[in-house]
Amino acid sequence: MQLHLVINTFGADLQRRYGEKIYKLTLHGGFTCPNRDGTLGRGGCTFCNVSSIIDESIQVKSIHQQLAQQANQMKKSKRYLAYFQAYTSTYAEVDKLRLMYQSALASADIVGLCVGTRPDCVPNEALTLLAEYQQQGYEVWLELGLQTANDHTQKRINRGHNYADYHYTVQKARQLGIKVCTHLIIGLPGETKRDNLSTLNQVLDSGVDGLKLHPLHIVEGSIMAQSWRAGRITPLTLDEYVDIAGELIRHTPKHILFHRISANARKPTLLAPEWCENHWLSMNAVDKNLRQFGGQGQALGDVYRFQSHLDVNCE
Template identity: 45%
Template structure:
């Protein structure tokens, strides 16, 4: 781990001999928390356009999307290989035949070395995990990104997530049992949560086990239930120093082997209502590194190895690959 944080960039450098970057793919999925299967209206903060500005583009041609993205990242970053990132909505929410066709279209594109699949923990069937595990066995890099946001069921209810912590736990266990890697998404500053609750969420995620983490501040975007509540004055948002301090508290308490995929999140300026500091993503990331340095600490410093997640086959593989590269 070159810096105080084991970033996804560090992981990719160790895993691959060449530079690898993600390319976002929009496969036109929907979400069971929007279409009525699990709920209606979606999570209170959800305006999916804000996650991925390409969401409105109805572009079914996976090859064309990947090729366009590949050209852009090659020019911008020099990356020679890419991971196809199925990001918008719930990217396991379709019949297995359709999923197989979409995933394999992506894997067959030039320079694609794997998939990153963003989804909800309550809509991942065992047969989908088996399919993804078969790609991993062929040597592809496969990550499942599960939105958890909070381990507290009362919070999940408050934000209309439509699933419980137990569903997350069972899905993560089923995923990691197959040797697939999991990245868990958490939101800091959710309504009704204090620092203790957020750190408890991290402790529960640690108990279950994960391979990576994404942290985001709660932010308000247009055309959401959260925006309505925020305008009424019902929502307290974290200030940047509070957020940075919380992120560092979490980093100190997470295993050094976890890959940190993201330290902050934002939306485009035309959609973001608050907090305005979210827009300056790099200022937030730099502040997190500065705070870690000020504390003189590294990821995992506040936990003992013995209290970290039990080593599964997957995490052993992960550590092996990290050390051997």
């Protein structure tokens, strides 16, 4: 599979700019989340179980140890991005944020930071700090979990913020020159392809530099797991996901970088759909859809000019 022939992938973009493969190392900074600690709510977003995406036990290790352990297991790369993935990685006083981010950047083989967070939880001090790192020459990405621009769905999945919060943070970040990667979920309860396209259009109108697409998957320990067991939620089939993801990619201008076009989880944490257990299944199917019906930007008349010598995935 050579996704970069049909999509402007983040992986290919990094390889072009750095002259080598750059991989992300995922970090747990020991942060929590206002939607879980009682500040906004206690139950969290209905789809969420953080331990399904990252090994929670690693937070007892220092940032340096977490990076070193993962880098040792990587054979294909010598330089990395430090990705603060777990929970809300801007949810702390700026001194703690500086300590965390700085300890990641202190490693000679780290080229920059990706910081995952909620759109309503990015204070000016955090943005100023990220802008400082960018000015020092580091690669810096603010990864915002939006999931959907539909405020009705946001309420239904208990996100605790709305689209206006997202738009406000994106404007502030981009005014400081910080690149924004927005996470979207395909297949949220009550949403159709039309809703996903509407979300994409709003995100494009607000301005964005990168996108991550995820299928909704039901994981053990989430509130949605109860609804799924009660038969109130039906996850998308692989074909449905591929159809929607393909359309979104075709409606995305070619200068926007896709950091991810699918995601997976492992059993027994993963409850449904089964195809989400195998990341490559959906990646290959989306790739095939794009080759058949047109690649990134083609619904807008863009023609993606690929670089055939590269062999990279989204991340």
